[in-house]
Amino acid sequence: MLHLRVAEPMRECEYSQISTRSSTPMETPYKKRTPKRRKWQAFPGRNKFYCNGRIMMARQTGVFYLTLVLILVTSGLFFAFDCPFLSMQITPAIPVIGGVLFVFVLGTLFRTSFSDPGVLPRATPDEAADLERQIDVANGSSSGYRPPPRTREVVINGQTVKLKYCFTCKIFRPPRASHCSLCDNCVERFDHHCPWVGNCVGKRNYRFFYMFILSLSFLTIFIFAFVITHVILRSHRYGFLNTLKDSPASVLEVVVCFFSVWSIVGLSGFHTYLISSNQTTNEDIKGSWSSKRGKGNYNPYSYGNIFTNCCAALCGPLPPSLIDRRGFVQLDTPQSIPPTNGITMYGSTQSQSHMAAATPLLQSEPVILTDEAFLPGRTSLGGPCSGALPLGGHPTPPTSTPNLSCDNDMLPLRNEQSDGLRHHHTDGGHHHFLTPEEAPSPPGMLPCGSPLGHSHTIQGFYNPASQDSLHEDSVRGLVKLSSV
């Protein structure tokens, strides 16, 4: 629909009569064939969505399934082979406690993997243009090929913090936010990208991640201890070899648990330290707040005592998701009077929220959809969730390559943050993928949307069938720019 709403989407049809005053000939057919698209289908990041936008994960989910299989198989074998003996010989509380731990582990794992880690939505074209103008004013005329890196300094709690400009999302990143190159999103309070849970770990799911690894440590130690107990008790009665024959699964369980314990328990300890000092993995590895950097260097986000830090990280208020994945894409109309900067010739994709806030009301004119060259291309598994995650066989998003090429164009150099580049923090097998901070790019990269604006207008209205051609244009546009 062309019209902007003041209230919920359900009352859309009510308002269409009021707002359509100047009916252009193109409006009526447009009204009929507008497909209802949800925002997750137009999401510019490299994420996968399931259950009509309710579940959000990273692109590579293979390792997540491995985690799931390991947990399920080990626990399953424990309950099947060891628990009957243990519940009879020692106490039936053992399978009960094991069951509770198992359920808790799975619950926190799913919560970590499926929720939005705190993704920052990308700037609308108007915002981006406004920021560009501010930066140009601040820098003066561009001297030479490369302008100075776009940073802003802010003093937080007596410590100077640099806010970097994200060229992909076109925003100045809030403090502690970082851009995950695997998911192609800026994430608030970015900790790390965890392939084991198949998602980034950020502000909104850090507590679930911590509870997951903590409960998994307990579960692993629990299973390990009781399987050993089982084997010992049985060996006393029937002999060691007979025990191995009767319960072969125990060997597998012991092996898995033995190797997991070191990594998982170590990781839990590490994150306990991080929580108590209110740091992220990203900051700790870069040594942002370490005293080695300077005498006056301290963590400005810490509350001073361990208890408050822990409470803040684990029991603090949970902010809602900013990306509103299940909302409907609201197509906006362009401004009838071009603004002074002249860049925003195309309309911005207004997002419709469930809250009754007033959105700018514009004329009903032909709609031009812009996506700033990051056209949607995710696996849109529409329809209700089948109840189980599809295992493999996802069609590769068609825009994955152009996304990468655009990124490559925008990140030709890596400067001061190269030490944070792909740092494999191996803690006994658990890999933290840290994202490289985006380096500044040559000028001319930012308004990559402007040549596309023309091609978009020619295309006309948003039409899913023409998406591919729009995508072609955007790629062509980018290629043209990169040759500048």
Add this chain to the structure above:
Amino acid sequence: MATEFHNLQELRHSASLANKVFLQRDYSDGTTCRFQTKFPSELESRIERPLFEDTVKRLNTYYAEAEKMGGQSYLEGCLACATAYLIFLCMETRYEKVLKKIGRYIQEQNEKIYAPRGLLITDPIERGMRVIEISIYEDRGSSGSCSGSSSTSGSSAR
């Protein structure tokens, strides 16, 4: 409700979007949500400074209230953890409640103060809590300048 739409509807029909002003976030207090209270120069001829600053300060207090870490939020967090977060299927978090309050406040401010002056505030949640977007409307008949004609658009909207 009828009054609200009447004003905004009139705004829509008699005015067109001229410019947008963005109030950026103020990170001097850390990562908590605060917006800069600096009065933008484009609004100088449009709205009185105390009114504008009052709106922004009020929004900042609401956001601070949402993110406040006190006994109530800890209790909510622990209760949620104990019920495996299933409790949020029935009730909404304190943050969401405050966000709804903010939405209502912005709508009320738009109706009473901003729409009559040809301005419109967008709820920051729709912009990912990055900015407060203020749209400036011009009377349709006027030329594309930002300043001036504010009184005509304001009076026509009334």
